[in-house]
Amino acid sequence: xxxxxxxxTLLRHACILLGVVLLPVIxxxxxxxxxxxxxxxxxxxxxxYWIAKIxxxxxxxxxxxxxxMLVVTIPALSIKATPTLVAALPxxxxxxxxxxxxxxxxxxxxxxxxxxxxxxxxxxxxGLLTSGFTLYAIGMSSAMSAVRD
Numbered sequence: 684x685x686x687x688x689x690x691x692t693l694l695r696h697a698c699i700l701l702g703v704v705l706l707p708v709i710x711x712x713x714x715x716x717x718x719x720x721x722x723x724x725x726x727x728x729x730x731x732y733w734i735a736k737i738x739x740x741x742x743x744x745x746x747x748x749x750x751x752m753l754v755v756t757i758p759a760l761s762i763k764a765t766p767t768l769v770a771a772l773p774x775x776x777x778x779x780x781x782x783x784x785x786x787x788x789x790x791x792x793x794x795x796x797x798x799x800x801x802x803x804x805x806x807x808x809x810g811l812l813t814s815g816f817t818l819y820a821i822g823m824s825s826a827m828s829a830v831r832d
Contacts (some may be wrong), residue, residue, distance in 0.1 A: 780802050
């Protein structure tokens with residue numbers, strides 16, 4: 684690695700880090716209604732950047748799958764009135780690679796098929812737990828609103 688490459692890499696990481704650290708604070712201080720926490724979008728982008736730099740394909744696939752499940756689930760569950768179908772979203776996302784594994788298996792790509800099955804096996808317990816907790820929270824919320832009325 685030359686000096687120029689090292690300096691370029693250092694400057695790139697410094698810009699990314701400053702963007703991740705400073706952008707949320709700047710957006711919050713602007714006090715735009717309903718966008719106070721919009722700067723937090725930089726955190727998943729930064730995490731995705733580091734996951735993409737992982738060399739092992741299987742680990743990278745599993746982490747991206749888990750990351751996708753979390754990035755989709757957290758905003759969906761933060762809605763004030765969560766529909767019941769959204770509660771099953773983490774489980775659906777955890778099971779999403781299984782059809783792809785069947786396709787890869789039929790094409791003779793055993794390693795990719797195994798990656799899809801392995802990723803589903805890792806994320807399925809978390810998806811089921813999250814879906815169960817969300818359904819429980821929806822049930823408790825409706826029960827509490829019935830008590831108040």
